[in-house]
Amino acid sequence: MGADLNDPAIGEAYLDVRSDKTETNWLLLNYENEKSDILKLTETGTGGLNELKEKLKDEDCGFAYARVEYANDKESKRVKFVLIIWIGSAVKVMRKAKVSVHAADVKSKLSVFSIEVPAREHSDVDEEHIVTRLRKAGGASYDGV
Secondary structure: OOOEOOOHHHHHHHHHHHOOOOOOOEEEEEEOOOOOOEEEEEEEEOOHHHHHHHHOOOOOEEEEEEEEEEEOOOOOEEEEEEEEEEEOOOOOHHHHHHHHHHHHHHHHHOOOOOEEEEEOOHHHHOHHHHHHHHHHHHOOOOOOO
């Protein structure tokens, strides 16, 4: 069975993160409970990846969508979006398996992103690490990354 993403708050939060007119720069989706296939909007925020990272719990798994702004050089600023698939270290094996299956459903709902970040540890969501990956994926890098 696929993931249930019918919560209207998910679509609203997705548009909010993508909008240049709001400060919201991330959203977090978690399962309703450990046996459920229903994903709910857990939280949104304006504090970037560092704030988001604080919300990721070892006993949870879910999906995060974030706006990342970075400078490629002194003259330019880029805005990219990332999809983070979080599987905490204390998550049971069957739930881990379902997350990998449900990822396709989430990607169809949160469809515009530059990179997908599989995250098992908080360090996987470090802004520096993600910006380095975005620069490599973007093709144009003027600082040797």
